[in-house]
Amino acid sequence: MPQSQDGIEGNNGAELDAVIEVVGLSKRFGGNEVLRDIRFTARRGEVVCVIGPSGSGKSTLLRCVNLLETPTGGRVMFHGRDIQGAGFPLREYHARVGMVFQQFNLFNNMTVMRNCVEGQRKVLRRNRDDSEKVAMKYLAMVGMDGYRDAKPAQISGGQKQRVAIARALAMDPEVLLFDEPTSALDPETVGEVLSVMRNLASMGLTMIVVTHEMGFARDVASRVVFMEGGLIVEEDAPEVIFTNPKNARTREFLARVL
Amino acid sequence: MSAIPASFFGWVAFLLQKYGSLFLRGAWITLLVAISGTICGFVIGLLVAVARSLTVPARAGFLPRAGIRALRGALAVYVEVFRGTPMIVQAMVIYYGAAQYLGLNMNELAAAVLIVSINTGAYMAEIVRGGVMSVDTGQSEAARSIGMSHWQTMASVVLPQAIRNILPSVGNEFVVNIKDSSVLNVIAVSELFFMSKSAAGTYLRYFEVFFITGIIYLILTFTVTRLLRLLERKMDGPKHFTVFGSQSDSRAEITYVKEER
Numbered sequence: 001m002p003q004s005q006d007g008i009e010g011n012n013g014a015e016l017d018a019v020i021e022v023v024g025l026s027k028r029f030g031g032n033e034v035l036r037d038i039r040f041t042a043r044r045g046e047v048v049c050v051i052g053p054s055g056s057g058k059s060t061l062l063r064c065v066n067l068l069e070t071p072t073g074g075r076v077m078f079h080g081r082d083i084q085g086a087g088f089p090l091r092e093y094h095a096r097v098g099m100v101f102q103q104f105n106l107f108n109n110m111t112v113m114r115n116c117v118e119g120q121r122k123v124l125r126r127n128r129d130d131s132e133k134v135a136m137k138y139l140a141m142v143g144m145d146g147y148r149d150a151k152p153a154q155i156s157g158g159q160k161q162r163v164a165i166a167r168a169l170a171m172d173p174e175v176l177l178f179d180e181p182t183s184a185l186d187p188e189t190v191g192e193v194l195s196v197m198r199n200l201a202s203m204g205l206t207m208i209v210v211t212h213e214m215g216f217a218r219d220v221a222s223r224v225v226f227m228e229g230g231l232i233v234e235e236d237a238p239e240v241i242f243t244n245p246k247n248a249r250t251r252e253f254l255a256r257v258l
Numbered sequence: 259m260s261a262i263p264a265s266f267f268g269w270v271a272f273l274l275q276k277y278g279s280l281f282l283r284g285a286w287i288t289l290l291v292a293i294s295g296t297i298c299g300f301v302i303g304l305l306v307a308v309a310r311s312l313t314v315p316a317r318a319g320f321l322p323r324a325g326i327r328a329l330r331g332a333l334a335v336y337v338e339v340f341r342g343t344p345m346i347v348q349a350m351v352i353y354y355g356a357a358q359y360l361g362l363n364m365n366e367l368a369a370a371v372l373i374v375s376i377n378t379g380a381y382m383a384e385i386v387r388g389g390v391m392s393v394d395t396g397q398s399e400a401a402r403s404i405g406m407s408h409w410q411t412m413a414s415v416v417l418p419q420a421i422r423n424i425l426p427s428v429g430n431e432f433v434v435n436i437k438d439s440s441v442l443n444v445i446a447v448s449e450l451f452f453m454s455k456s457a458a459g460t461y462l463r464y465f466e467v468f469f470i471t472g473i474i475y476l477i478l479t480f481t482v483t484r485l486l487r488l489l490e491r492k493m494d495g496p497k498h499f500t501v502f503g504s505q506s507d508s509r510a511e512i513t514y515v516k517e518e519r
């Protein structure tokens with residue numbers, strides 16, 4: 001995975017490998033407190049899986065990390081710099097921290113190819129040839145290069161999600177955030193997306209993955225974070241979480257979903 | 259031109275022969291006013307809708323915030339006033355107001371295009387706003403998540419889809435403008451209705467003249483509707499796409515057919 005190292009990191013020597021650090025993050029919608037004092041760190045090359053019941057705030061957490069929501073308290077640090085701090089290069093941050101959505105969110109007016117080219121041209125200012133080359137490389141990686149001229153309405157859900165992953169990869173991100181990338185898919189197509197994600201993990205891409213796929217979390221995660229009611233209840237290695245969780249609520253949740 | 263015709267068809271043929279060029283000129287002016295008015299109105303509508311989509315940045319200072327708020331207020335007033343009054347009244351107020359208070363004797367055709375444009379703009383602003391809302395916010399969020407700015411997102415993701423979605427309504431406005439530009443005869447624009455009135459006056463054959471006029475309006479609106487349908491189809495792009503042989507999928511080129519909606 002390409003990891004351009006120039007530009008926005010100003011490593012304060014905190015944790016050398018920390019790419020994203022969430023420090024005391026909270027979020028409220030009106031009077032509704034959805035996230036409370038969230039802390040975790042994603043280090044270079046790690047896959048952090050976030051699990052938990054519906055409504056526990058997992059999506060909101062990812063959206064705060066990507067600033068699709070504005071946190072109401074705490075900080076998100078990227079290589080030691082506060083992403084809401086004055087002078088932080090937000091556009092560059094967005095380019096380097098990609099997001100894959102549950103509903104794919106492909107640009108419906110563009111072909112598969114243009115979906116992967118648009119951001120490179122507009123944000124990274126790459127020329128057309130280079131953008132198309134990069135796009136083709138990642139489309140081939142997710143097995144969608146043959147569909148470059150198709151429109152999103154013409155391909156299946158699993159194919160859309162693979163294109164969405166290629167679109168995110170085409171920006172040469174350092175981190176990818178996944179919000180339940182397989183929850184909107186037919187059971188038969190879940191596997192094709194998960195195998196692309198396993199492949200990315202094995203290549204060393206840093207990933208934060210909200211998922212209900214416990215098998216994926218168990219096999220691929222470096223660490224698993226269990227959330228409930230806006231709090232991180234437990235965080236540990238997958239072997240611990242899935243075989244010997246310390247917290248009773250983690251145990252209850254896993255008993256229900258496994 | 260000898261005998262006075264006796265039958266309905268005789269009159270129609272007679273009037274067509276005598277006033278054919280008058281009808282044609284009237285139809286041309288009507289079409290000109292409707293086309294320019296609809297296009298200008300569409301541009302106004304786009305600008306108004308995009309301006310109204312501006313959010314007040316949280317960190318902005320007092321002046322930009324007050325500016326954006328004042329702009330929004332002014333645009334809301336514009337939309338309300340021009341949607342809430344008849345175009346015939348707007349024509350009178352603007353045309354005679356300009357003459358009496360600004361000493362401005364507007365060219366009738368220019369006045370007509372101006373009036374239809376700002377009237378249509380008020381409707382289009384609402385139509386475009388609906389079109390923007392019809393594009394799901396997920397796509398804007400995806401654009402934002404790869405670093406695209408508000409303007410880039412609008413220009414390459416939201417507006418192209420919004421415009422495609424509102425094309426039927428835009429066509430509707432166009433048809434309405436072809437018909438409603440007839441009220442501009444009150445400021446003596448030589449459009450189709452105005453020309454017909456003068457043609458009817460000479461022989462007092464109102465029925466026959468306006469029968470012809472009706473047919474001409476129908477031909478105009480029908481043609482325009484068909485052309486717009488064609489444009490819509492063109493904007494939707496090809497129904498087929500080709501799957502190229504891929505490194506991971508060695509099937510040769512296959513053509514898929516998109517299912518009909």
Ligand SMILES: Nc1ncnc2c1ncn2[C@@H]1O[C@H](COP(=O)(O)OP(=O)(O)OP(=O)(O)O)[C@@H](O)[C@H]1O
Binds near residue numbers: 029034054055057060
């Ligand atoms: N824009 C919003 N306004 C108000 N409340 C919101 C908003 N977005 C989310 N919430 C609330 O925040 C809580 C957490 O939502 P969130 O979508 O983060 O949960 P989740 O863990 O992702 O659930 P799921 O597994 O169902 O996706 C929910 O109670 C939800 O109602």
Ligand SMILES: [Mg+2]
Binds near residue numbers: 058180
């Ligand atoms: Mg969610």
